[in-house]
Amino acid sequence: MTNKFDDLITRRGTGSYKWDEPEGDDIIPMWVADMDFRVARPIMDALRRRVEHGVFGYTLVTDEYYDAVISWFSRRHGWTMRREWIQYTSGVVPAVSAVIKALTVPGDRVIVQTPVYNCFFSSIRNNGCDVSESPLIYAGGLYTMDFDDLEQRAADPKARLMLLCNPHNPAGRVWTAEELLRVNDICVRHGVTVVSDEIHCELVYDGHEYRPFASLSAGCLANSVTCCSPSKAFNTAGLQIANIISADADVRRRIDRAININEVCDVNPFGVAALIAAYNEGGEWLDSLLAYIKGNYTALCEFFAGRLPRVRIVPMEGTYLVWADISAFGMTSDQVTERLLTEGRVMVSSGTIYGQAGEGFIRINIACPRERMMEGLRRMAAVLPR
Known part of the structure; x- marks a missing residue:
């Protein structure tokens, strides 16, 4: 077969x-x-229909888009977000960069758990911030978080953000709810906001469960910004579409300003059509x-x-x-x-x-x-x- x-x-x-x-x-x-x-x-069909229309002007993101995002995360992951929490942009890297610009000033420190996705480093430095590396513990062929080191780095007065990779690239860990709640506990106590890159969230295997960081508690929701996209799971990276999710209206206002400063406020019609098809029918x-x-x-x-x-x-x-x-x-x-x-x-x-x-x-x-x-x-x- x-x-x-x-x-x-x-x-x-x-x-x-x-x-x-x-x-x-x-x-x-x-x-x-x-x-x-x-x-x-379904993605191929949706793109074909859009191409056959033949006009590719500036794109208005409609209710259908937001409904697809909300429905997918509710059905697949038990997290029901509100439409106003969602801000779209052209990719998760531009999303992470915009959030850093919005929530830091040059000279602030951003915590990462290494080894970690290489673009984290450039996004931090391009915004004039310093990288604070908290290495994961590698023992017995497995990776775990070093919570003592994370506590120390979060206590640094210059630490403003933590970039979380959930699931983790490249270590392949799908963090448990217990691990993520402990991360939030540390970060809340020290005034550090968690920015969770969840681009690989659909790619999880039997015996493990992806838990959206913001879904775990009211405290996690209040202290986090989530960046996600269908691009990894549905192989649509070239179509350039992603979402930034935050429940805090002031944080969203600052992110919106950063998205416009970075000129990543417009998306293309194919990314929108692909996301809707992926989340509704994929x-x-x-x-x-x-x-x-x-x-x-x-x-x-x-x-x-x-x-x-x-x-x-x-x-x-x-x-x-x-x-x-x-x-x-x-x-x-x-x-x-x-x-x-x-x-x-x-x-x-x-x-x-x-x-x-x-x-x-x-x-x-x-x-x-x-x-x-x-x-x-x-x-x-x-x-x-x-």
Whole structure:
């Protein structure tokens, strides 16, 4: 029986950042976080209808858009938000940047839990703020939060925000309600607002549950701003649509000002149409996707256990990004990444771009047809020491 996710779609030569940025047409790209799968049929149909209209002027975001967002999060995640809480923009990175601009002044400190998504660092520094790194604890092949260190950093008088990654990229953790409530307790006591990047929220596997940070308590809702998008789960990153959610009217006013200062207040009609279709009709496709990626992950773990046993795979509770401990090789992350690229012709991400805590790791994107993933893994095994 064929699976739609097994289709080997040619992306090279289409202006794909993932495929066309690497130099060489023989490279398998397993780095930047987008998927090699066609989007769900309802999204294709919605975009086709919009294209056939033939006029692509400035976009008015209507009630249908807000209703789709509210209904999806209520149905899938038990969080019923209000329309007025939602502010749209062109992506989660612009969203995070706008929130930082809105809620800090240059010289303030923003806490991150490293290793963490590399754009956090640039968003903080581009707004004139300083990064305060609170490394996660890595022990026994698992990651946990260092709450003592977080407490110390939150107590810093210059600390204003904490950027939370929920689920966490690249460590793959889906934070529990208990962990998130403890984060909020620390941050509230020290006057630190939590900015929760929840772009990977749909990509969670059996045995784990994504809990929207703001849904956990009245205190979490009052002390947080959530940034989310269907782009990772539904493979629509190029359509550039995201939402910022805050229950505080004054915070929203400041964010609205920052969005306009940053000139990311307009969105395109295709992003709007895709979000509505994804949230209203994409659930069944998403469930199938999760099952397929989980199969990829299982196949990868079996492969490494047999062919590259010195590599320790960190459990992937969420995302489609495998975080692999390669420290046993005695090489830096950059050295391993370079060898894989130049000798193996497979491109992965070096752990060092996620902060110094990422040294000794690489990140592997497995959101691709299994045949392609397995070829990439075989190339890795051919050039890395057993």
